[in-house]
Amino acid sequence: MARQGSATRDGQKDAYDLILEAIDVGIYKPGDRLVESELAERFGMSRTPIREALQRLEIQSLLTRDGRSLIVASLDHNQLSELYAVRTELEALAARLAARHAAPEEMRVLREMVTQDRKLVGDAQAMARANRRFHNQLHLASHNRYLVQQLDLVYRSMALMATTSLAVPGRDREALDEHEAIVTAIEKRDEAAADEALRRHLSRAFETRLLLGAGEVPAADALSLSRDEEAVRS
Ligand SMILES: [Zn+2]
Numbered sequence: 001m002a003r004q005g006s007a008t009r010d011g012q013k014d015a016y017d018l019i020l021e022a023i024d025v026g027i028y029k030p031g032d033r034l035v036e037s038e039l040a041e042r043f044g045m046s047r048t049p050i051r052e053a054l055q056r057l058e059i060q061s062l063l064t065r066d067g068r069s070l071i072v073a074s075l076d077h078n079q080l081s082e083l084y085a086v087r088t089e090l091e092a093l094a095a096r097l098a099a100r101h102a103a104p105e106e107m108r109v110l111r112e113m114v115t116q117d118r119k120l121v122g123d124a125q126a127m128a129r130a131n132r133r134f135h136n137q138l139h140l141a142s143h144n145r146y147l148v149q150q151l152d153l154v155y156r157s158m159a160l161m162a163t164t165s166l167a168v169p170g171r172d173r174e175a176l177d178e179h180e181a182i183v184t185a186i187e188k189r190d191e192a193a194a195d196e197a198l199r200r201h202l203s204r205a206f207e208t209r210l211l212l213g214a215g216e217v218p219a220a221d222a223l224s225l226s227r228d229e230e231a232v233r234s
Pocket residue numbers: 131134135175179201
């Protein structure tokens with residue numbers, strides 16, 4: 001994957017990516033304080049790369065200052081709507097381009113991901129990671145590097161959404177069915193169907209997130225996430 005700064009030469013993720021991923025999968029949530037020494041210990045790194053990564057994330061507005069501490073920024077309702085609007089248009093374009101340009105091997109990888117990801121149903125954190133992998137693969141299948149870069153920016157900001165919509169009971173299974181519909185359309189090289197399936201998927205994701213934000217649906221995995229968290233800490 002051609003993401004800038006995604007890995008060091010030996011394939012190890014750098015501090016920036018590790019912190020971003022931890023925010024992305026909900027280990028650190030909006031409002032949480034990020035402490036240099038704790039991060040250094042968690043990732044088994046010295047404090048210098050952690051400090052540099054935190055500075056970079058602050059410049060990108062993914063972290064904000066609260067007095068002397070750095071906290072994970074959060075998105076308000078308007079930012080969330082704006083982000084979904086951009087994400088939907090860009091990803092619909094990616095889906096159409098993937099239907100046109102994806103290599104047979106890429107289609108098989110997407111199909112295999114949907115099959116494999118069904119084993120992760122019920123594990124919100126694993127599903128969030130799997131969802132991210134699926135969308136990344138979809139972006140790459142568009143064979144448009146500028147689009148991949150723009151989507152990368154959008155996904156970086158998306159890490160600031162408090163909980164994954166996949167933590168809502170039943171939503172993970174539903175999301176996988178939607179992924180499958182996208183893959184089927186791409187396999188048929190049906191650009192209009194790929195566009196439509198992608199829009200339906202993101203519309204449902206957005207709706208679920210709004211319901212979650214309004215407290216209308218419970219995030220079933222909030223407890224198990226914090227238990228995982230304990231396991232990681234102890
Ligand atoms: Zn998805």
